[in-house]
Amino acid sequence: MTIHLRKEIDRLKQKVLSLSAHVEQAVHDAVKSISERDEELAARTMENDKTIDQMEVEVEEECLKILALHQPVANDLRFIIAVLKINNDLERIGDQAVNIARGALYLSKHEPVEMPFDLSNMADKVKLMLKRSIDSLVNLNAGEAHEISLMDDEIDDLHHQMYGVVERGILSHPERIECLIQFLSASRQLERIADHATNIAEDVIYMIEGEIFRHRMQDFKA
Numbered sequence: 001m002t003i004h005l006r007k008e009i010d011r012l013k014q015k016v017l018s019l020s021a022h023v024e025q026a027v028h029d030a031v032k033s034i035s036e037r038d039e040e041l042a043a044r045t046m047e048n049d050k051t052i053d054q055m056e057v058e059v060e061e062e063c064l065k066i067l068a069l070h071q072p073v074a075n076d077l078r079f080i081i082a083v084l085k086i087n088n089d090l091e092r093i094g095d096q097a098v099n100i101a102r103g104a105l106y107l108s109k110h111e112p113v114e115m116p117f118d119l120s121n122m123a124d125k126v127k128l129m130l131k132r133s134i135d136s137l138v139n140l141n142a143g144e145a146h147e148i149s150l151m152d153d154e155i156d157d158l159h160h161q162m163y164g165v166v167e168r169g170i171l172s173h174p175e176r177i178e179c180l181i182q183f184l185s186a187s188r189q190l191e192r193i194a195d196h197a198t199n200i201a202e203d204v205i206y207m208i209e210g211e212i213f214r215h216r217m218q219d220f221k222a
Contacts, residue, residue: 019055026097031123034104042104052094059087082207089196096189103182113179133200142208148201155194162187
């Protein structure tokens with residue numbers, strides 16, 4: 001690898017890390033806004049998504065520039081391809097944080113309803129998945145990436161439990177249906193964020209091992 005290409009890839013890695021930090025903060029703020037009925041924080045989370053979108057565009061442009069100017073091969077090419085995919089997942093996670101914040105705005109304008117499920121516990125697990133997926137990227141740790149993929153099942157189970165709790169809540173308190181649906185939507189958004197974190201981990205595995213992992217998940221679990 002030329003010195004110039006190395007500098008370009010190091011700069012790209014810094015951009016991805018900066019985007020990751022913004023996305024992690026967005027998820028944290030969105031969950032806090034719905035847990036604390038914080039209208040101002042919810043609005044700020046939605047506004048900050050513009051920054052995430054702009055950063056996502058910049059990372060993509062940086063990848064395309066490196067491909068055009070340096071025509072990387074082997075490990076460097078896999079890295080650029082993985083970053084392009086991870087970049088898209090991070091932007092989508094930002095969108096899901098906005099959806100949670102939008103639900104928080106709705107709830108903040110209506111009569112308080114007790115949260116029927118420990119959403120914070122689910123959110124903590126999802127945030128841990130996201131953090132570890134990014135750590136696996138930073139540290140190029142395929143072992144950690146494999147572990148993240150296995151954590152997704154627990155989040156799926158928690159979301160399924162949330163569905164049942166909300167269903168029972170609607171039957172016993174039909175007047176709360178709109179607010180309960182907002183909580184269920186937040187759970188769904190967290191479940192999707194976990195899916196994106198899993199995608200990131202699978203892309204890290206591809207980057208390190210050069211093997212597409214996503215269709216081998218069941219084999220690995222067995």
